[in-house]
Amino acid sequence: MVEWYIDIFFLVNVSMDVLLLLLLGKLLKLPIRWIRLAAAGIIGALAACLAVWLWYLPGILLWFLGILVPGGLMVWIAFRPGTVRDFIKMVLVFFLEAFCIGGIMEALYEHMAKSRLAEKGLPVLIWGLFAGGAWFAFQFLWMTAMETKRERQQLYRVYFQAGEQRLWATGYLDTGNCLYERAKRRPVHIVSENLWKTLKRPGAALISVPFRTIGNPLGIMEAVEIDRMEVEGEAGKTWVLEKPLIARAPFQITRDGNYDVLLHRETVE
Secondary structure, eight states: OOOOHHHHHHHHHHHHHHHHHHHHHHHHOOOOOOHHHHHHHHHHHHHHHHHHHTTOOOHHHHHHHIIHHHHHHHHHHHHHOOOOOOOOHHHHHHHHHHHHHHHHHHHHHHHHHHHHTTTTTOOOHHHHHHHHHHHHHHHHHHHHHHHHHHHEEEHEEEEETTTEEEEEEEEEEOOOOOOOOOOTTOEEEEEHHHHHHHHHHHOOOOOEEOOOSSTTTTTTEEOOOOSEEEEEEEOOOOOESSOOOEESSSSSSSSSSSSEEEEEETTOO
16 A cells, blocks of 8 residues: 655645746746745645545546646746736746656656665655756756757858859858948958858959957958848748858858858848
């Protein structure tokens, strides 16, 4: 017969709910109010205890009353979303956290259950370490996914035309690229060494473009004017640049080769 201690069950649920809500606030950059988090955690733990007592109810009803409704209520108490869209987004991320962290903890438990440490039951401290490890693991995965998404949103297909040379490349909209030609203050786009060799026509007039970096405060880049650039974004939207300036990168643009062009920050304005 399995012994069940409702006080321990309640405290564990309060702590896990607060951790999930805290992670939700950090991921979505929401204001953190500890009193609200604590109140929401208590509501969620009470609902979990009630769901255990009402185990005889149909599964779909138990899921609705013991998980879905308390989850939404906890999110509303903790963060008070201003719109329905924000509320739905928060609830979805909250349950995604719970699902992923639960899966990570289950995997850790299965691994530990095979060791001698689990012969007499896993101590509460170990469960705390499981929860902390799963919490940080999910936060790392979320941040990595968001960073990848942001980078992909800044990638554009770029068409170059320089005399008889016509080619496509991938460009990255670099908000840090604010280089301008001195004379007419035209934006300058930075291209890789390979693109430069292909697009620079023999005898083309070179333009000196000063730049500054941490390692080179007084650098000079060579730039040339080409015939045309087309920058293709999402949904077929295209920006056409006539007589743009491209400069040879004095450094390796990217290590993984995802793009060959650093587009000027005014490209899509």
